[in-house]
Amino acid sequence: MPLSSNSPLKNTDVEVLKVLAAETDLLTPRQFAKMMGTSPQQVYALIRRGVMQTEQCTCGRTVMRVSKMKERFEAHKRETGNE
Secondary structure (H helix, E strand, O other): OOOOOOOOHHHOOHHHHHHHHHHHOEEOHHHHHHHHOOOHHHHHHHHHOOOOOOEEOOOOOEEEEHHHHHHHHHHHHHHHOOO
């Protein structure tokens, strides 16, 4: 389950996000962006273009399957030369 809304993302360490991703395989798009070292806008743009997908968590939040989306994100960076 993603971090609760009472834990500000800007105060969340990337290592904490990596552990959360390893445990649940789910992160919000903003959490995913922080973990991958990019902006949330970049992730949302890739979602709008269909490069990446989201789903609804049982808690009602929009989340991403980290195991699948990390591969797609890295492949997109290689294809576009944005490494």
